[in-house]
Structure formats: structure tokens, C-alpha cells
Amino acid sequence: MDESWDRRIESFWNETDGRDPEGLIARMTNLARERPEGDPGALYELASVHDFLGHENQAIPLYQAALDGGLDGERRPQAVIQLASSLRNVGRATEAVSLLEAFSDDATTGSASQAFLALALFDIGRSREALQVALTALAPTLPLYSRAVTAYAEELEEPGRQALP
Known part of the structure; x- marks a missing residue:
């Protein structure tokens, strides 16, 4: 160019x-x-x-x-x-x-891309997956709660699995 x-x-x-x-x-x-x-x-x-x-x-x-x-x-x-x-x-x-x-x-x-993926997933009715994508992208930016948010995101991926405290 x-x-x-x-x-x-x-x-x-x-x-x-x-x-x-x-x-x-x-x-x-x-x-x-x-x-x-x-x-x-x-x-x-x-x-x-x-x-x-x-x-x-x-x-x-x-x-x-x-x-x-x-x-x-x-x-x-x-x-x-x-x-x-x-x-x-x-x-x-x-x-x-x-x-x-x-x-x-x-x-x-x-x-x-994960933010836009979460929005698109929400639009097509895949709300749980949208939230999981958004939380997974957000977790690494959280200095104090990264581990907990990651665990909650994983729980959303696998309904019924207990998240870490």
C-alpha cells in the first residue's frame, strides 16, 4: 500500500x-x-x-x-x-x-470480535451463550475477580455445573 x-x-x-x-x-x-x-x-x-x-x-x-x-x-x-x-x-x-x-x-x-459475537448471539436468541462469550472476554481484564468470572462463564457453557466460589 x-x-x-x-x-x-x-x-x-x-x-x-x-x-x-x-x-x-x-x-x-x-x-x-x-x-x-x-x-x-x-x-x-x-x-x-x-x-x-x-x-x-x-x-x-x-x-x-x-x-x-x-x-x-x-x-x-x-x-x-x-x-x-x-x-x-x-x-x-x-x-x-x-x-x-x-x-x-x-x-x-x-x-x-467477542463483543460483536455476543450481540449477534443475543439477537438470534442464544442469550446464555451470548453472556458466556461476553464474560469469557471480560474475565482477563478483571484484576480481582478474573477467576470467579471465568468459572461463572464456564458454568454457563455447561448448565448444572457448580461454579467455583
Whole structure:
């Protein structure tokens, strides 16, 4: 990827406030046109601006095209999570669950995928599993109660099992 282009993309996001939706889409479209047709990074950025503006139906095919086109680096895990979130927001939570269950946490996004997985699981009526996913992701961040929350999360996974005190 062109470092100059990446810097301009970073500047775009740093300056974006969402007050001029048409202007934002136009600016990102112009930036994307600087890249070769079908460039996964450009498709991802276009998807992201649509998503940011609440236009998930326009974002979804762009995210999918970016991923199918070989999107890599730090943008790839973000695209997976953002695609799943958009799918959930348009009522396609089952697809979001499938996408996120196959996704591994990584250094770029941390456990963010687990938060979105929990939301999607809740949306499809799998509340116990949603809570278990959320607690499992949260537990490592708790300095005093990590062990207890982990045990409670495990209990949710196996109904009837007694949690540790």
C-alpha cells in the first residue's frame, strides 16, 4: 500500500465528524479512485465510510469484496468485525455469528470480535451463550475477580455445573 495514501486515509478518519455525509462519501470515493480498480484496501475504506454513516446495506458488499479480494494486514480483522456488525444491524445476525465464530482474536482488534459475537448471539436468541462469550472476554481484564468470572462463564457453557466460589 502507498504510504502517502495511507496517511491521507488516516487524516480523513481523524478529521471526520459525520456532519457532511455526502461530502465524506465523495472524499473517500476520490481517495479510493487513486488505487487500482478492485483494490481491497480502497474497498474496505469505502465500506467503512458507508458503515460509519449508517449505510450498512451499501457497506456489506464492499466489505465482502475487500475480503474476497485478499484484504490483509490490520484492515482484515477490522473488516471481518465491521462486516459482522453490519450484517447484524440489517437483521442478518445468523450470518454475523457464523463469521465471528470462525474468527480468532488478534493484536489489532483484541477481543472486540467477542463483543460483536455476543450481540449477534443475543439477537438470534442464544442469550446464555451470548453472556458466556461476553464474560469469557471480560474475565482477563478483571484484576480481582478474573477467576470467579471465568468459572461463572464456564458454568454457563455447561448448565448444572457448580461454579467455583
